[in-house]
Amino acid sequence: MNNIIELYRGDITKLNVDAIVNAANNSLLGGGGVDGAIHRAAGEELLEECRLLNGCATGDAKVTKGYNLPAKYVIHTVGPIWSGREDDALFLQSCYRKSLDLAVEINAKSIAFPNISTGVYRFPKTDAADIAIETVYQFLNQNNFIKKVIFAVFDDENYQIYIEKIKKL
Numbered sequence: 001m002n003n004i005i006e007l008y009r010g011d012i013t014k015l016n017v018d019a020i021v022n023a024a025n026n027s028l029l030g031g032g033g034v035d036g037a038i039h040r041a042a043g044e045e046l047l048e049e050c051r052l053l054n055g056c057a058t059g060d061a062k063v064t065k066g067y068n069l070p071a072k073y074v075i076h077t078v079g080p081i082w083s084g085r086e087d088d089a090l091f092l093q094s095c096y097r098k099s100l101d102l103a104v105e106i107n108a109k110s111i112a113f114p115n116i117s118t119g120v121y122r123f124p125k126t127d128a129a130d131i132a133i134e135t136v137y138q139f140l141n142q143n144n145f146i147k148k149v150i151f152a153v154f155d156d157e158n159y160q161i162y163i164e165k166i167k168k169l
Contacts (some may be wrong), residue, residue: 004140005133005149007166008112009159012152013041016070018108019063020152021099023116024076026055028062034114034154043068050076059094063102073106075099079117082124089131092117096135103146110148115158129161137169 012020012034022038025031028050030039039046045067053062053076061077077099080091095116103111113132117123136149151166153159 017110059091061098112150
């Protein structure tokens with residue numbers, strides 16, 4: 001499994017993969033963090049296409065073209081705002097699962113995920129990494145279509161969390 005799952009520290013908008021995942025807000029019209037970076041890198045066409053999608057529910061995912069990104073597609077998913085309720089984990093798990101399902105639908109063989117909900121949405125980073133890795137691992141055990149999954153982290157704390165967890169796979 002380690003040859004399918006990779007860890008990358010840096011800017012997700014630079015990755016040459018079939019699809020990158022955007023940790024979006026419900027409007028899908030851009031925001032801060034990775035969402036803003038993806039919108040800036042992709043260009044105005046991304047915003048125009050997102051306007052046509054009429055937003056996205058928490059835990060769901062929608063897909064657009066990648067426009068000026070190296071990635072062909074952007075899969076936008078809306079993670080939960082941390083509240084401490086059990087639903088938080090279920091919504092986050094759904095973000096990963098629905099993003100992977102969409103990747104298969106669009107024939108994406110490679111996909112990169114940011115740290116969904118761990119920024120301004122304050123999901124605990126260690127718990128979020130557990131959910132991300134477990135959900136991806138379960139998906140890959142049931143489906144061999146996707147050949148590469150990259151966890152793209154931006155900060156040292158997430159990098160250390162993910163490197164320890166991926167070693168155990």
